[in-house]
Structure formats: structure tokens, C-alpha cells
Amino acid sequence: MVNRSIVLTALGCFFAGAVFAVLLFRSGSPSALTGDLDSEWRKASVQFDTRLRERFPPGTPIASLARELQEQGFAPTWYEVGGEYGAVRQEGNFPCSVAARVYWQPGPNSTLASIRGVYREEGCL
Numbered sequence: 001m002v003n004r005s006i007v008l009t010a011l012g013c014f015f016a017g018a019v020f021a022v023l024l025f026r027s028g029s030p031s032a033l034t035g036d037l038d039s040e041w042r043k044a045s046v047q048f049d050t051r052l053r054e055r056f057p058p059g060t061p062i063a064s065l066a067r068e069l070q071e072q073g074f075a076p077t078w079y080e081v082g083g084e085y086g087a088v089r090q091e092g093n094f095p096c097s098v099a100a101r102v103y104w105q106p107g108p109n110s111t112l113a114s115i116r117g118v119y120r121e122e123g124c125l
Contacts, residue, residue: 031072034091034100034119037086041120048100056104060112067103095125 030036033051037044056065066076069087077086084103092098099122107113 009026024070030075030091031089031100033072034089037119045117045119049117052102052115052117056112056115058107058112058114062104062106062110065112065115074100074102092121096120098122111117 034048039046055068066087072089073080074087074089077088079086083104083105086104087102089100090097091100095102099120101118101120102115103117104115105113
């Protein structure tokens with residue numbers, strides 16, 4: 001009985017550790033919008049912003065924007081601030097967190113009025 005509970009506890013710890021390691025050391029592969037950005041954060045953010053503005057000009061249907069962002073791994077932030085909606089994609093791996101953030105304003109007929117992007121390191125342990 002004691003041996004069985006030790007084995008079950010050990011297996012549980014092993015699987016929990018394996019899941020933790022996968023989550024901790026996963027590397028978010030860049031998306032089409034974030035791939036091959038400059039290694040300097042300020043330049044990378046400008047490049048990301050430019051890519052967004054070129055890919056999604058004013059008048060783009062919001063549904064198309066949302067679908068493509070989702071396909072590239074962006075998740076909605078579910079809040080609106082100052083008329084802007086947002087989405088975020090986490091990249092990088094332990095010990096640093098990198099985020100690609102997209103902000104947009106809807107226009108008439110469910111189309112895009114404006115869009116901007118920020119690519120940055122959000123913190124390291």
C-alpha cells in the first residue's frame with residue numbers, strides 16, 4: 001500500500017514537472033507579422049507597426065483583421081480603452097517575456113479606421 005502511494009505520488013510529480021517544463025521553456029515561434037524583426041526593440045516595434053499598417057489599411061473588414069490575427073496566434077484583450085480594441089501575441093521564452101500588441105479603432109460598417117502595433121520585451125526574471 002505504501003509503495004503504491006509512493007509510486008503514484010512520484011508519477012504525479014513527474015508529469016506535473018514535465019508540463020511545467022514545457023510551459024516554462026516553450027519558444028513562441030514568430031508569426032508572419034513578427035518574423036525577422038530587428039534585434040533592437042525600438043526598431044522592431046516600428047517594423048511591426050509598419051507591417052500592420054501595410055497589411056491592414058483603413059477600410060479592412062474587422063472580421064478579416066480578427067480572423068488573421070487569430071490565425072497568427074494573437075488573442076483578443078477583451079477590453080476597449082480610448083476607443084481602441086486590442087490583441088496580444090506572446091513570444092519569447094524563459095526568462096524573458098516578449099509581446100506583440102495590436103490596437104485598432106473600428107470605423108463605419110464594421111471596417112478598420114486605424115491600427116497600430118507595439119512589439120516589446122515585457123519583463124525578465
